[in-house]
Amino acid sequence: MTTPTIERHSFQTETKELLDLMIHAIYSNKDIFLRELISNASDAIDKLKFEALTNPDLPKVDEPCILLIPNPQTQTLTIEDNGIGMSREDVVNLIGTIAKSGTREFMGALKERKQQHGEVSPELIGQFGVGFYSTFMVADQVTLETRKAGEEHGTRWQSAGDGTYTIEPVERASHGTSITLHLKQEDSEDGLHDYTSEWSIKSIVKKYSDFVNYPIQMDVTHTDYDRDEAGKVVEGSAKTSVKRETLNSMKAIWIRPxxxxxxxxxxxxxxxxxxxxxxxxxxxxxxxxxxxxxxxxxxxxxxxxxxxxxxxxxxxxxxxxxxxxxxxxxxxxxxxxxxxxxxxxxxxxxxxxxxxxxxxxxxxxxxxxxxxxxxxxxxxxxxxxANSAQYLQFWGEFGRVLKEGLYEDRENQEALLGLLQLSSTHSPTELTTLKDYVSRMKPGQDKIYFASGEDRKTIENSPHLEAFRDKGYEVLLLTDPVDEVWTQSVYKFGEFDLQSVGKGTVELGTEEEKKQAEQALEEKGKTYGDLLGAMKGQLSEYVKEVRLSSRLTESPSCLVGNPSDLSPQMEQLLKSMNQPVPESKRILEINPNHPLNQKLQALFAANQQEPALADYSYLLYGQALLAEGSPLPEPAKFSKLMTDLLVKAI
Structure with missing residues (x-):
């Protein structure tokens, strides 16, 4: 009988570099070697099934199996499959060398990741078809034996990862491939586990390969004991048996009908x-x-x-x-x-x-x-x-997160707007959609109005809502911090603009009512014009304008912003995140029909140099801040002025 010829070959230069990277633990998660080998075995069975469809000479895979054989005595782990196997030429081309055009790019990616992050993400391995080489992370020597389906003889490939490999013919009873790893010593600091341990193998298979189509099997040792009438273990009655178990569920339920x-x-x-x-x-x-x-x-x-x-x-x-x-x-x-x-x-x-x-x-x-x-x-x-109660339950858990999509995902903004469930003045308890809000809009109303604040009670007590409440306009009440963000980037729902009740000017009612209100405000402006200019001068440190209000019916004053300004709540949110907040001033609106402002106008008309005008202006400004729930810039000053005013009144 002729002795089989053992051929020794050297790896390509690039392959040597790659092996060096593998062996020197560039990957922190070494467990993935088993995933790679199981995946290769699964592919081999797939290939044989496919080839057998068109080649009747090939054997059918009636019982496909991937078998794991750990041996603690020899510190080896074998992965065996009954797939298509490889010819000698396949072994040389696929295992013995790395003749892929992407090898240099792969190694470049490895080195770059190592330099930037100190370790390499395990997801990189196998990206360029080099998954087999992950075995050298855990093994000092790798032996591969294979026989291609339809051929008579097999091939053995062996390497210690030292830059060379041997290849020789071998007799093998059946088609398929077995890979035996001569494992390195366990080293927890280096991420090397005991890969002959049943528990380790089971946990790796469960994590990475639980839904592989074919059974991943292993012989598992069981120990049974006899027990006495009381149920206690009888000493010396241990009996061991070995049973072959399937480790993966194969329940890829997303594939099943x-x-x-x-x-x-x-x-x-x-x-x-x-x-x-x-x-x-x-x-x-x-x-x-x-x-x-x-x-x-x-x-x-x-x-x-x-x-x-x-x-x-x-x-x-x-x-x-x-x-x-x-x-x-x-x-x-x-x-x-x-x-x-x-x-x-x-x-x-x-x-x-x-x-x-x-x-x-x-x-x-x-x-x-x-x-x-x-x-x-x-x-x-x-x-x-279809199930509004279930959706409201969902909204209570995830509504705030879903709102983030309104400014993150412009492409699906319309769909997200349709999913909103928002509080409004329409009901003290029930939420509303924007579609339902629109269905309740008053004739001639062309805007969707909203107000934002810390909580519903604070918003409802805000002077900004007075005219809306007086004329029966519904206002959305937004209390989530994320509302401050998405309302800065969403401008319309359908054909209707979204407008904050605390920004810009307010025009409510029919066209005729709007015209009458505008004329009335112009008439009041003739009376209050000089006072407004004087107040602006006194409050120039705090506001950029003082004007008459069309939104106030009960309160003497309020603060509003231009449509492009940040809301006070947004400014507070940015400050809480240590974000820079641009310097901005708002507009002080005063109610011309309020008795306080009417008396202030009379006082100013009698003496435009009235010294108390500065104090009264600051008190109106402070009152507007407190009404909306904003902090005072100088609380001590406001408190002193209020005390002095009370003393004079009493």
Missing amino acids: ENEVSEDEYKEFYKHISHDWHEPMSWFRMKMEGTFEARALLYIPEKAPQDLYYREGKRGVQLYVKRVFIMDDCKELMPDYLRFIKGVVDSEDLSLNISREILQQNRQIRAIRNRLVKKVLGTLENMAT
């Missing part, structure tokens, strides 16, 4: 991926076809997670490629304002372990994201129509 998946299975899967002990509020599936293929199973939680507003909280859905887990917080698939959505997106076309850097530039990812967003918003719209 919808009518074959029970409600309980959907709920169980949600808890598995979300670690939420509540049941989901709702879920839906979608299949994307065309230039790319992908499936999604997405959930709307019942309760908001505690980290919903934490910057460090997890964001995004899980990404799978051909049912192989890639990452559990793929931010690129879901915008931040939908960060509460949980679920899985499984692509058939993306390359395995696509990096975050490439995700950000990938057209398919952007296309998938757009489809997902429209599906989520459409689902919420259907919920609001």
Whole structure:
């Protein structure tokens, strides 16, 4: 019998560099080597199934299997499959060398990431078809034995990652591939675990490969004991047995026909991926076809997670490629304002372990994201129509987050506006949509009015609402901090402008009523004109203008801004975030029909040099600030003036 010829070869220069990077622990998460090998094994079975469809000479895979064989005594781990296998030429081309054009780019990406972040994201590995080499992160020596389906002889490839490898023919009983890793010593500081441990293997498979189509199996040792009548273990009765177990669930329920998946299975899967002990509020599936293929199973939680507003909280859905887990917080698939959505997106076309850097530039990812967003918003719209009670429950948990999309996502702004549920003066308890608000608008009304503040009571007591209340105009009451942001960037709903009651001028009523009000204000202006100019001079440090008001019916004064000005609440929000706030002054409006201002006008008419005018002007300004809930610039000054005024009055 002829002794098989063992050939020794040197790796290409680029391959040596890559192996060096692998061996010197450039990756912090070394567990992913097993994901790579399982994924390769799954692909090999897929290929054999496909080839067997057109080549009747190839064997059929009746019982596809990926077998894991740990051996603590020899410190080895073998991964074996009954897939298509490889010929000697395949081994040389695919394993022995890295003849890919992207190798240099891959190594460049590795080095750049290492320099910038101190470690390399595990998602990079395999990006350029070099996933097999991840084995050298955990093994001192790797032995691969394979036989291609339809061929008689097999091939053995072996390397210690030292720049050389050997290749030789080998007898192998069946087609497929087995890869034996001679494992390095366990080192927790270096991220090396005991990969012969049943617990370690099970946890890695559960995390990364639970939904691979084929059974991932391992022989597991069980110990049973005899027990006495009291149920206690009988000493010395231990009996060990070995049973082959399937480690993965293979329950990729997003692939199975919808009518074959029970409600309980959907709920169980949600808890598995979300670690939420509540049941989901709702879920839906979608299949994307065309230039790319992908499936999604997405959930709307019942309760908001505690980290919903934490910057460090997890964001995004899980990404799978051909049912192989890639990452559990793929931010690129879901915008931040939908960060509460949980679920899985499984692509058939993306390359395995696509990096975050490439995700950000990938057209398919952007296309998938757009489809997902429209599906989520459409689902919420259907919920609001078909089950208003459930939607109001959703809004109570996630409404504030959804509002962020109004300024983050211009493309879907119209859909998001339709989903809003807002408080208004129409009802003390019930929320309203913008569509319902419009349906209740008065004849001739061409604006949607809103007021913002810390809470509903403060807004309702604001002098800005007096004319609206007097004439029966509905006003939206916005109390969430995010309302200050989105109302700065949303200007219309349908054909109607949105206007703050605290900005610009107010013109209410029919055209005839507006004309009459304008004429009345002009007449009052003839009387108050000089007083307004004098007050502006006294308050020039605080306001940019003093004018008569058409919005006040009860209060003597209020402060308003121009349409482009920041609201006081927005200024406070920016200050609380240590953001620079531009210097701005507002407009003081005074009510010409209020007795206080009428007496002030009479006092000024009698003596335009009246010394008390400055004090009264400041008191009116301070009163306007307090009425809207804003702080006084000089509280001590206001308090002293008020005390002096009370003393004189008494």
